Amino acid sequence: MLIVCEGAKTEVNYFEAIRKDKRLPTAHIAVMPSDYGTSPLQIVQYAIDRFNQTKEFDRVYVVFDRDDHLTYHNALAKAGATDKALKNDGGVKVPFVAIPSVPNFELWVLLHFRDVLAPIHRDVVYAELKKPAAYPGYAKNSVTVFTDTKELIPAAKARAEALRDSFNAHDGNDPYTDVDVLTGELLKIAGRFN
Structure with missing residues (x-):
């Protein structure tokens, strides 16, 4: 499995923490x-080029x-056009x-603590995360986000699924994330190694 992330730390740290915690x-x-930059199109192109270097991956x-x-x-x-191509x-x-998040990856983290049912700016996501009822110790680039929140994944997954029932990634304004899908895939793989 090849996972190419926008962020050099936040997302990479999260998925690496799952890999390490589950000993994958x-x-x-x-x-x-992505070595090409942080725009979504650069991330997709980097993943295509990285895949083509070895062609050793079963999923991207x-x-x-x-x-x-x-x-x-x-x-x-x-x-979408590259899927199965x-x-x-x-x-x-x-x-x-594609594992998009609207407005950002941190929406996935916020969903561990509460529902988000309307468009929300990324700055508000950060502010909501840091409230005492959520995750006051949250810091971008932290290596402990997965460990700190893993017990709440079922609630976050249910909230992310509810968002998918109401909204879609293509709109780009309403809250949306597919991070639960990738997290679930990693946890499913972990079950095979236990």
Whole structure:
């Protein structure tokens, strides 16, 4: 599995923490930031190029935020067009999955603590996270976010699913995240190694 993230630390630290906590081998899961930049389209292109270097992956995930990125919608379209268009070294068509968050990755973290039912600016997400009823110790780039919140994943997953029932990633304004999908995939793989 190849996971290419927008952030060099926040998202990478989160997914690496899952990998380490669940003792998933690095041979099976590569988590990295995009070397091309942080725009969603650059992330998708980097993941395509990184995949093509070795073709050793069975699945590719691209993790990016809506924020104010101008290439957000193009990245969703390109990821969709790339899904099952690439073949790995075994000749198998590879799922290529966008994991968008609107407005940002931190929405996923906030969903561990409360519902978000209306459009929300990223600055408000951070402010809400730091409230005493949520995660007052939250800091961007922290390596403990997964460990600190993993017991609340079922509630966050239910909230993320409810958002998907009401909104879609393509709108780009309403709160939305697919981080639960990727988190679930990693936890499912972890179950195979236990």
